[in-house]
Amino acid sequence: MKKLLIVIALVFMTPAFVLAGARIQVLERNWNFGLAHKGGPLSHPYWIKNIGDDTLRINVRPG
């Protein structure tokens, strides 16, 4: 019985543990623009979400 209670407690604690702190979710990390002509800009938006329970701070650096 005690083991069962421990297991149940762990199950309920797990989501809180997983979400603790800021957590970044990037929906799509790779984008292929296919063919493009020289002469103009190419762009793509990457969506980011904070799925954690604390403030997420981000900074972006071109590679």
Place this chain on the structure above:
Amino acid sequence: MAPVQKDVLAPGDSTVVELVFNTNSVARPPMNLNKHANIMSNDSTLAVVAINFEGKVVADTDTVSTMVFGPNILQFSPNDRKQEIIFENVKDSVSFNIKLVGYVMDDFAIKLPGKPIAPGKKGKIEVEWKGDLPEYDVGRSLTFKTGSKSSPQFSAAYSIKGAKGARPAPPKQMKPPQANNPPGISNRPPASKEAVKGAANSWPQGIPVKADSAKIENPLDQKQWPPK
């Protein structure tokens, strides 16, 4: 809750990082491109996320690809809101079934061909800009998929003339803020030759702007998550 800055997301909030590449820097097309940027954050489980951007820049005279399209860039202004992309299925083995892919950042009405474009035939995509006049010039692209294995996707660049013209370059001398950076993220500007465009979004003092860049955009309507 305090107002959320563009590079600071409260739990549940979302934003957009936009990678921009200026194809004018391609000296001799055709050329395969593979660019990437790193999103650094205070997520202790995923401090750095690489985002990638790839494809092929071709010349106007490209004869290798199974499709051709033009113009090189669609130029919109308040007096010129409608543009057309003309493409041709030059020598593909299948008909092109054109569909728009990816999230479109600007307000457009896009009319795709009503039927598949058979090999040897031309098609037309009508693009109408329906947005308000932006403060500064906008430069982005629209990506379409064809359904072909040889030329699966193509991107048409566009510009929108802003009320004040090109966005002015930020001052060269700047001092990034000293506080609130994620662990492991330096206050120094990027060491890379490529700077962060629109860095005013993340560092109000500004960082030298170059066309080949990444930037954090305004948080969009939260109801849009996940984007379609």
